Amino acid sequence: MFQYFLNIPLINSTFKYIAEVNNNVYLVLNLIPITYHPSPITSNLPFASRFSFSYFYAHAMTKTSLKGLTLKELEDFAISIGEKKFRGKQLFDWLYTKEASTFAEMTSISKGLHTKLASIAQINSLKLIEQQVSREDGTTKFLFELADGNRIESVLIPPRTAFQSPNASGEEEQKRLTLCVSTQVGCPLDCTFCATATMGFLRNLTVGEIVDQVLQAKKISGRRVTNLVYMGMGEPLMNYENVMKSIEIITTGMGIAARRITVSTAGWVPKIRQMGDENRKVKLAVSLHTLDDDVRTQLMPINKKFPVDELLGAVHYYYSKTKRRVTFEYILFDGLNDRHEDIERLIKLSKRIPCKVNIIPFHSIDFTHPTGFSAQLHPTPQKRMDEFVRRLREAHLTVFVRSSAGEDIDAACGQLAVKVEQRHSTGKPPVSPKPRTPNLQPV
Numbered sequence: 001m002f003q004y005f006l007n008i009p010l011i012n013s014t015f016k017y018i019a020e021v022n023n024n025v026y027l028v029l030n031l032i033p034i035t036y037h038p039s040p041i042t043s044n045l046p047f048a049s050r051f052s053f054s055y056f057y058a059h060a061m062t063k064t065s066l067k068g069l070t071l072k073e074l075e076d077f078a079i080s081i082g083e084k085k086f087r088g089k090q091l092f093d094w095l096y097t098k099e100a101s102t103f104a105e106m107t108s109i110s111k112g113l114h115t116k117l118a119s120i121a122q123i124n125s126l127k128l129i130e131q132q133v134s135r136e137d138g139t140t141k142f143l144f145e146l147a148d149g150n151r152i153e154s155v156l157i158p159p160r161t162a163f164q165s166p167n168a169s170g171e172e173e174q175k176r177l178t179l180c181v182s183t184q185v186g187c188p189l190d191c192t193f194c195a196t197a198t199m200g201f202l203r204n205l206t207v208g209e210i211v212d213q214v215l216q217a218k219k220i221s222g223r224r225v226t227n228l229v230y231m232g233m234g235e236p237l238m239n240y241e242n243v244m245k246s247i248e249i250i251t252t253g254m255g256i257a258a259r260r261i262t263v264s265t266a267g268w269v270p271k272i273r274q275m276g277d278e279n280r281k282v283k284l285a286v287s288l289h290t291l292d293d294d295v296r297t298q299l300m301p302i303n304k305k306f307p308v309d310e311l312l313g314a315v316h317y318y319y320s321k322t323k324r325r326v327t328f329e330y331i332l333f334d335g336l337n338d339r340h341e342d343i344e345r346l347i348k349l350s351k352r353i354p355c356k357v358n359i360i361p362f363h364s365i366d367f368t369h370p371t372g373f374s375a376q377l378h379p380t381p382q383k384r385m386d387e388f389v390r391r392l393r394e395a396h397l398t399v400f401v402r403s404s405a406g407e408d409i410d411a412a413c414g415q416l417a418v419k420v421e422q423r424h425s426t427g428k429p430p431v432s433p434k435p436r437t438p439n440l441q442p443v
Contacts, residue, residue: 210246
């Protein structure tokens with residue numbers, strides 16, 4: 001809050017003037033009447049200058065951003081501006097269920113309240129910068145710009161592409177439309193196989209910025225999102241409060257049940273335990289990729305802070321509290337984590353912690369010009385992947401195989417954001433590896 005003292009002549013009036021400075025900051029000017037004092041000095045001045053100058057003050061007031069507020073917060077907001085509590089419920093329904101993007105669209109609210117809200121509140125929306133649609137499988141990648149100019153990604157994954165399982169019915173698969181959302185601008189964890197890591201970490205997303213990815217994807221695609229995965233840019237559990245609040249809004253106001261929402265973590269142990277203590281109803285996925293501490297540390301530096309045993313201890317604790325099976329995500333790298341001993345370790349793990357395994361093909365990050373260990377990473381050949389999956393299933397593990405969705409576009413985490421930034425900085429598009437034809441059939 002900023003305060004300015006200015007000298008302004010006024011006659012017999014007091015009023016408030018609201019002037020827009022930019023999209024977020026407004027000046028509220030309280031103009032105070034003054035008294036005219038004629039004198040030999042002032043009598044020869046222009047009329048307006050003859051007044052004894054008083055002052056008015058101006059507050060730089062940030063408008064309240066409504067998108068991202070929960071039902072209770074909107075009810076509290078309504079009361080705080082002198083309205084009845086039920087107005088908060090109206091705002092909640094208009095923002096999240098009816099997906100209004102302006103106050104004028106809220107037809108059950110009076111014009112007077114429209115004007116009042118417009119002066120003190122705002123409905124922020126993400127700006128679509130670029131959109132890519134795969135000709136192979138319909139996967140759609142969105143690049144959004146935030147109010148501060150930073151950019152994030154969301155990916156809409158169509159039926160029979162999100163997860164492949166021999167147990168999934170055709171009807172179930174055809175109804176599924178999964179949206180992958182981001183939770184941070186960049187990521188602080190520096191995983192060696194992820195393009196987002198090359199961006200570094202800038203900040204956490206707000207609740208409104210997370211929720212609006214769902215609203216914008218529905219609006220742009222014209223389709224209903226049935227499933228949600230927090231697996232985009234960033235580490236969700238390092239933005240815990242905003243992620244959980246966004247889930248509260250989405251499950252209560254946007255028609256996506258908690259059982260259709262998955263939060264993925266690289267292994268942020270304290271928050272895994274907190275999810276167990278709070279008995280969160282959403283699903284939990286852990287980016288595991290190997291049970292070998294040395295290899296996992298090379299792939300994911302977070303393993304230095306939370307080694308495999310500590311991570312699995314937290315996952316076991318979570319299961320003991322919630323009785324919900326965790327999904328272990330496992331990207332296969334040629335010769336690194338696709339060996340016989342890796343299979344045996346996963347089988348042993350499944351006997352300790354009830355779980356599912358999600359096998360994921362590796363998307364090349366050659367366009368980031370990786371060096372060192374990152375440059376040595378290559379996808380496991382299809383034949384060895386098939387054998388890996390077969391042996392796990394023979395040991396009675398539940399195994400899903402993520403298809404290579406959107407390989408003819410920049411569908412992998414961080415790809416589009418990084419490439420657009422490269423294009424802007426160099427003026428030339430980066431060279432991408434030749435896309436492979438995705439495997440859309442169950443393994």
